[in-house]
Amino acid sequence: MCAYVMVAEDDEKQAELIRRSLLSEGHTATVVHDGGAALAAARERRPDLVVLDLMLPVIDGFGVCRALRRDDDIPVLMLTARSTEEDVLLGLELGADDYMTKPYSPRELMARVRTVLRRSGRQTSGHRDDPVVRAAGIAVDPVRHEVVCDGSPVDCTPAEYEILLAMAAEPDRVFSRQQLLRRTRGIDRASTERAVDVHIMNLRKKTEADPRRPVRLLTVFGVGYKLSGYGAGGGPG
Known part of the structure; x- marks a missing residue:
């Protein structure tokens, strides 16, 4: 633990x-x-x-x-x-x-x-034997720099990985675009808040059964995004 x-x-x-x-x-x-x-x-x-x-x-x-x-x-x-x-x-x-x-x-x-x-x-x-961060059927390994979703490996870009790691470490926390953007600083200095939307869209394609109706990576309108701890077990889209 x-x-x-x-x-x-x-x-x-x-x-x-x-x-x-x-x-x-x-x-x-x-x-x-x-x-x-x-x-x-x-x-x-x-x-x-x-x-x-x-x-x-x-x-x-x-x-x-x-x-x-x-x-x-x-x-x-x-x-x-x-x-x-x-x-x-x-x-x-x-x-x-x-x-x-x-x-x-x-x-x-x-x-x-x-x-x-x-x-x-x-x-x-x-x-320390298990440093993997787990939430909503997603496992993020900060040592091996690997992501697994529902038992299958997920190929993430460095920026996508950092965003997913931050969200998996605090499931159900709502992150603003600016907060998520800060996670990618040093990876892509030209990134903007709009780039965060693109990263989330790509992550949904890689982790959601239906990216148009996500149950993991949820939009909190007017605020930002969260990784729902409810996740793959079903929940609001």
Whole structure:
């Protein structure tokens, strides 16, 4: 069983690097870019761990950690460029379980994540044996970079793969086109929100029995798209 990790990091490139590293470890992850969004997301769905940058807009990391500790006992791994002794001590006094300073290696960060989860009792010993993300009859393997739908391999472009991985990691979450577009940054810098519609259309052709009446990749009109956890079991089109 994997852990659900929330990454609160205002640097989008850093946040995406952390998210991908977590997925490769078999965890699910969501990313927010300011302190207010972090608290709202934590209240909506309680994470097993928060990877928390201190230099967040709206509410800084210290304020987020203070609020999380007041409301619940959610493990916190602080991540920041600030490395003075006062900052470290304040973070730990507020209840942070660990503290890493930038720059850092993703490998070291994942080792710290495993340690914090193990100490908190939120990590099962076998979760790394199966890093595959599954939802709605679709399995996305972030290690082998493979997609299987209803037992059959699916040939995806890099951008399609990243979009499907993000949606499978959080089934039933509605993603805006802009959020999905950010998943493809670095793959196709010329992509636009319209390109997301094309990627979704192509994914439906590859994963839906009837792409014109999808039961997996659903449109949420006026907002974006979601991968329905109901999926192949039947559901709204």
